[in-house]
Amino acid sequence: MWNPKEIKLKYGSLDFSSAGMGVVDAKKIYLDEWQFCNSVGHVEVDEDALIQFYVCPHCGYTNCEPGNWLSLRRSGDFVFFIPAFEDLEEDESDFAEYSPPYEVEKRGAFYLDRMQYDQLKRYMGMLPRQEDLPTLSKREVSLLVQWEAPFQVLGNFPNGMGLEQQDYLVVDGGEDKDVLETLKDALSHFYSSRNPADTPIEVENKSTILLGAYDFAKWSPISIVGGRVFLRLEPAFCFET
Incomplete structure (x- = not known):
């Protein structure tokens, strides 16, 4: 597992012209040099802390494009960003639908300590509080x-x-x-x-x-x-x- 050294918020835009919405402002999150989230305002969180952090760049809707899903889990003072194992196992025939970001496929899952997660939550207010996240299971x-x-x-x-x-x-x-x-x-x-x-x-x-x-x-x-x-x-x- 790895731990990012920097969490950065940057301001940019996304072109949703193909969906009839024109160019929209977008807050983007970078972990080190990796663009982890391309539009904070379009991120949705389900009850099991399953999140698609990189939404469709053409319309901004969650689950429009496959991939880039992560599950958030807490353990001790850390938050683990892991592949959505349960969802991946439910539909093995369509692994790409809930596959993790390429960075996680390449480098492995990552974690944030309490201070880092608090910083990320300041940028992404929709994220659950650390104590409300599901606990990492055996x-x-x-x-x-x-x-x-x-x-x-x-x-x-x-x-x-x-x-x-x-x-x-x-x-x-x-x-x-x-x-x-x-x-x-x-x-x-x-x-x-x-x-x-x-x-x-x-x-x-x-x-x-x-x-x-x-x-x-x-x-x-x-x-x-x-x-x-x-x-x-x-x-x-x-x-x-």
Whole structure:
């Protein structure tokens, strides 16, 4: 997961001439250099905090064009902007309809701390208060681990979840077989539960797994400390199983 360094409000316009509305003023939100929202005034929020932040540039209506949807979830002092997993799973045949922005497909989900979210809410008054957002569920944590796993080694969402058959070498944090079995069990437990995930904590120890089929790329999805097991979302979010 990643965290933007800057949240900027810029003023511009959108040409809705094709919809008979001419050129309209538009407030735009940038996260670093990425145009995250193209027209604040046209954003709508549903009861589950599902939001299309980049609306149709030709008419401004939500759901006119597919894609650019995110679900907002809270956990601890953070707000997570994640793919709309539930909506994507409901209609696997039309994945593009509720797909996330390209930036999230490319870089992964992102998060804001409390101060950052307060700043974004000042720019986008329709956003729910942080305490009113749905809590990140255990299932969503497991799906985020899958979404951000390198080379889709946990399968390609939404086509189920399973550890790809290849050579794995655990170089830190436990024995190969034990760590891999513990990871499978933890993912299965989280994937089957829609209960809220515990508040994430920072855990320094982590199991580093090398992926043999991909030039031994490093992956650290789990921490095992004194019998306690945590699923990890980088850089440092650890959820106890």
